[in-house]
Amino acid sequence: MIPERRQGKYSNNFLKLNVENDMLTYRSTQKDMVFKVQFHKYKDELYARVNEKHNSPDKAVAYELMDYGEYFIVKAIFEKHMNLPKTDTLYGAVGIDINVDHIALCETNMDGNIVLIKKYPIHKENTKNKRNEELYQLAIEIMEQCKSKKKSLVVEDLNFKQLKTRMLYRPKKQNKTLSNFAYKKILEKVERKCLMNEVDVIKVDPKNTSKIGKEKYTKIKGLSVHYCAAYVINRRGMGFVD
Secondary structure (H helix, E strand, O other): OEOOOOOOOOOOOOEEEEOOOOEEEEOOOOOOEEEEOOOOOOHHHHHHHHOOOOOOOOOOOEEEEEEOOOOEEEEEEOOOOOOOOOOEEEEEEEEEEEOOOEEEEEEEOOOOOEEEEEEEEOOOOOOHHHHHHHHHHHHHHHHHHHHHHOEEEEEEOOOHHHHHHHHHHOOHHHOOOOOHHHHHHHHHHHHHHHHHOOOOEEEEOOOOHHHHHHHHHHHHHOOOHHHHHHHHHHHHHHOOOO
16 A cells, blocks of 8 residues: 655646656665556546645545556555435335345335335355455445435444344344454445445444344235335334334
């Protein structure tokens, strides 16, 4: 990781990005190394940052160099300007319940009643790259579901201890440990995709969401504990008390 420096002419004291020819120069005391780079998403915004005036608040750009032997992957890191969310809970919300092998989604209307349920499978047997790509696509689908209905996303704000307690109310076949890291990784992808697309993310207290879902709603709604947990999470984000 090469730290940023907004005082530097090129947003970084060690790396010089030439926006005219896409050349990146690593400047050292011995010999400069120059190599061709190709940035994709947010390229225009990155180049605009590099071209900003000296010492501008948003000028700083850090770089992460990842060595893959025959090639490098270069990541440019800068603070992205975020627009205010264009979703709310006035006409309902979208709640999700993250599990080991799937994400359960429950959408409600303005009265807190269910209008849609959906299951997004997570294939644990996939390779790391395939799993990351799958989670990325799931994040896009969940974000689009919220954005198209102009409804905020509601998620649990869990820590590891709460995560273990939550599993007590799951079916035994599904009662596998979902690590804190895995949960955060999934949630991070979903949350980032939502915030980048002006979808508000509401985090709620996770206390007894699965228990309430199982004991109060599974029979009367005729749904699995996962959907009912997503329903409780959803309603909690809208301000309803179960």
